[in-house]
Amino acid sequence: MLGLLSLWPTTKIGPPPTVELMKPAPFEYYAPDSLEAALELKSQHGDEGKPLAGGQSLIPAMNFRVAQPSLLIDLNRIDDLRYIRKQNGEMRIGAMTLQSQAEHDKLVEKQVPLLHEAIPNIAHSQIRNRGTVGGSLAHADPAAELPVVALALDARFRAQNKGGERWIEAKDFFAGLFANSLQTDELLVEIAFPEMPANTGTSFMEVARRSGDYAMAGLAALLMLDKEGKCKKARLVYLNVGDGPVDAVQAAVSLIGKKPNAAAFKEAGQIASQKDMSPLGNLHATPDYQRHLSAVLTERALAQAFKRAQARK
Amino acid sequence: MTQSFPISVTINGKQHEKNVEPRLLLADFIRHEIGLTGTHIGCEHGVCGACTILFDGKPVRSCIMLAVQADGHELMTVEGLAKSEEEMHPLQNAFWEAHGLQCGFCTPGFLMTLLPYLQENPDPSETEIREAISGNLCRCTGYQHIVDAALLAAKKMQASP
Numbered sequence: 001m002l003g004l005l006s007l008w009p010t011t012k013i014g015p016p017p018t019v020e021l022m023k024p025a026p027f028e029y030y031a032p033d034s035l036e037a038a039l040e041l042k043s044q045h046g047d048e049g050k051p052l053a054g055g056q057s058l059i060p061a062m063n064f065r066v067a068q069p070s071l072l073i074d075l076n077r078i079d080d081l082r083y084i085r086k087q088n089g090e091m092r093i094g095a096m097t098l099q100s101q102a103e104h105d106k107l108v109e110k111q112v113p114l115l116h117e118a119i120p121n122i123a124h125s126q127i128r129n130r131g132t133v134g135g136s137l138a139h140a141d142p143a144a145e146l147p148v149v150a151l152a153l154d155a156r157f158r159a160q161n162k163g164g165e166r167w168i169e170a171k172d173f174f175a176g177l178f179a180n181s182l183q184t185d186e187l188l189v190e191i192a193f194p195e196m197p198a199n200t201g202t203s204f205m206e207v208a209r210r211s212g213d214y215a216m217a218g219l220a221a222l223l224m225l226d227k228e229g230k231c232k233k234a235r236l237v238y239l240n241v242g243d244g245p246v247d248a249v250q251a252a253v254s255l256i257g258k259k260p261n262a263a264a265f266k267e268a269g270q271i272a273s274q275k276d277m278s279p280l281g282n283l284h285a286t287p288d289y290q291r292h293l294s295a296v297l298t299e300r301a302l303a304q305a306f307k308r309a310q311a312r313k
Numbered sequence: 314m315t316q317s318f319p320i321s322v323t324i325n326g327k328q329h330e331k332n333v334e335p336r337l338l339l340a341d342f343i344r345h346e347i348g349l350t351g352t353h354i355g356c357e358h359g360v361c362g363a364c365t366i367l368f369d370g371k372p373v374r375s376c377i378m379l380a381v382q383a384d385g386h387e388l389m390t391v392e393g394l395a396k397s398e399e400e401m402h403p404l405q406n407a408f409w410e411a412h413g414l415q416c417g418f419c420t421p422g423f424l425m426t427l428l429p430y431l432q433e434n435p436d437p438s439e440t441e442i443r444e445a446i447s448g449n450l451c452r453c454t455g456y457q458h459i460v461d462a463a464l465l466a467a468k469k470m471q472a473s474p
Contacts, residue, residue, distance in 0.1 A: 021337060027336060059359075124362070127359060127374065127448070211447040
């Protein structure tokens with residue numbers, strides 16, 4: 001102990017420095033309790049006013065000071081943005097609905113089975129108890145599950161500003177790496193998922209090194225059959241193999257009009273992994289491995305979606 | 314100018330009134346402002362699960378929440394488990410009996426994850442237990458004894474919840 005004390009600077013004797021408790025950089029904080037108040041703040045502060053939804057991506061980034069927003073608009077007090085309801089043949093989900101709430105919702109399970117299947121793949125239960133549906137979509141992480149699901153189902157996004165609202169199609173909502181097409185005075189307030197039509201099956205699959213980790217590759221698949229059992233419509237959307245959800249259009253087109261079978265699924269997997277995507281690779285998977293995973297998962301997901309489409313008369 | 318917010322938080326049944334800077338993390342608030350150091354901080358970015366607490370009854374990561382967000386809410390930390398200094402909770406007893414810990418750093422997070430899980434799923438399989446604790450990292454045990462402890466805890470909690 002004495003030895004340690006002797007190392008203490010002698011010129012300026014004083015108490016040892018207090019532990020630095022603050023991990024995030026300073027910011028101004030507002031927690032409006034109504035959407036109107038939040039939109040007012042958004043119109044005043046624009047891009048400076050960073051919305052805080054579940055914070056399960058933003059606060060870690062702030063802890064490391066990778067993100068240093070100057071002003072946070074915490075949306076967690078706006079209970080009006082937490083709901084799941086059926087409306088005009090769509091499932092309407094409030095942007096601040098917890099992922100865990102959607103995960104265990106019986107209507108979601110029945111009407112939007114792809115969403116129900118994908119949510120348990122989002123990190124861990126502790127994260128889903130805080131993370132929100134709208135937050136994850138607006139964050140637009142290319143490795144995230146929800147953007148892929150939203151695009152595969154052609155979900156619609158309701159954005160609102162002080163003056164009014166507009167609807168944005170999923171294909172227009174995602175605007176590249178961690179970017180969405182919201183204007184600086186807008187907030188995402190609701191997402192509309194179409195209900196599953198008859199003769200349609202979906203499947204979500206991903207491969208991660210450990211349960212809850214970011215996946216190395218994965219996809220949301222949708223297959224719609226016509227009266228003769230041939231493929232009428234297909235959708236294959238991949239995660240973590242581009243700068244956002246990757247819509248494999250050529251692979252999907254290759255299936256149209258075909259009898260769904262193993263050969264057709266294999267071909268679609270080849271087209272998707274070789275022509276529709278250009279994965280960059282990461283620490284855990286080379287681009288070739290990501291293509292390989294995507295091809296194999298395509299075959300499996302299409303086979304499962306086909307089985308489910310046959311069962312959903 | 315630094316903003317400061319008055320907050321009122323109930324932790325383990327006791328109400329606390331404090332002023333906090335908005336950037337103070339909930340985990341740091343619990344440890345340094347309230348003095349409940351049973352909640353541990355490992356990775357500080359929501360991966361390891363050591364800081365897991367119950368927020369209105371549900372397990373969450375306290376290191377990726379702001380203290381100011383807990384205003385008006387009810388929290389439970391590992392200190393809230395035991396009935397008294399002398400009597401541990403059945404879940405704690407199970408970890409003790411089955412050697413569910415070595416260094417113990419991760420244990421508060423495991424306990425706070427398992428408490429609501431076992432209350433909702435009183436008779437889980439080993440596979441279900443492994444899924445339930447997949448968001449908590451342990452660097453000592455290799456998880457085998459933690460799984461044993463959780464299965465034992467399920468039995469104990471059924472007998473005396």
